[in-house]
Amino acid sequence: MTQYDFSSFDGLDTVDSFEENTFESEHRLMAGAGVAVIDSDQAVRDYLVGLFEGSVDTAESLEDFETQRHGGSCVVVLGPSCARQEDFDTVALWGKRYPNIATVLVTSELTTQLLHRALRVGIKDVISAPIDQQQLIDTVDRIAEDLPSGDSLTSYSSGIDPVDPDGGELGRVISVFSTKGGSGKSVTASNIAVALARRSKKPVVLIDGHLQFGDIAVMLKLHPESTVADAIAQIDALDADMLNNMMAVHEQTGLRVLAAPVEPTFADKISGQQMARLIEIVRTFAGHVIVDLPAIFNDVVLNVLEASDQMLLVAGLDIPNIKNVKIGLATLALLNIPNENIHLVLNRSDSKVKLDLAEVERTLGVVAAAHVPSDIVVPISVNKGSPVVLSAPKSGVARAFEQLASSFIDGDAAAEPSSNGGFRKFFG
């Protein structure tokens, strides 16, 4: 077992910080959430607290933390002593009770099984020893950004039965993911979806899986009447026709879009299992299903990734991006997502920060499926609500996305894009 490097702590002689802590002056993140560390071992608590700047709440157990907490948003770092089943059960309960608490697990040994168990109960991320301080802080910051403020109660629906496809050929599910926000996932997802919709004979559906802050509808200038939240609310009764009626249509291409919920808090009511079910229904009638995701490993993302045939992993070309991709690839390997299903999209690949592409590919151990140049046409297209493949079709960015989209159409790579989407043809 890997051991923590405790060389930097002298915690055993100090007073138990839990007793002293008033829960008043905690470490505040940019997003306004506090940080707390829970572990039964004081040495471990002190070590973890020492990795953060400012004051951090501490508790010996999840029960203690729950009793003492003051109700504000908080990212809770669970130490290795909190990986028992009863702790995981408590975390699952917290997920239902406290949408403004998020948990991260620190473990001395990361196994596929532990990662699965943790993500399934709603732990946002698992970090293994030796702990990279910056990685822990980045992770906690990223999770804090997605936390709502204040307490509100949510209810989860019960589990659902696996879908029973009617024997027809199922559509291909392509998820778009990254390990860092702002790397170009939504730009990639909207362009690929539009490019596929113009080429594909069957309907193409784009689902905004960034349930809290999805911006697919804006990027396509759509004003959807229904969202993922409406579809999930009826998930047990949902069929292809109902779902079809709920989706917004991108007039120019026929792309069908299921937009993100309008309220970020709706995301808390949607489970990974429900998202997986939604995808299963969509793929019974769509040729391609593209799912745009947030840059985080959570239950919803895990389930979408598991339901995906292919994954586009989008990364910017700077050192933090590449470092995070490397960590992300290791996590994906633990989740048993085969490397051959992961297609790296290097975005802004000609940016001023000159990194050697070949060197990056060597470092990551994957060959990039697409190199998307950095171009002002992208922010212009985002602001216009018209993807680059439509608004600047001659640009290098559009060509890169068109080429990538072609690779997802079996034996049809040379098909000319049509301006009228395949969807209408399919549904008559």
Ligand SMILES: Nc1ncnc2c1ncn2[C@@H]1O[C@H](COP(=O)(O)OP(=O)(O)O)[C@@H](O)[C@H]1O
């Ligand atoms: N190739 C590019 N060239 C120039 N700007 C880009 C490019 N890709 C993305 N951007 C800019 O970065 C912003 C973030 O992209 P987005 O797709 O929303 O990221 P993510 O979904 O990963 O958070 C976009 O609004 C866009 O203006």
Ligand SMILES: [Mg+2]
């Ligand atoms: Mg996005």
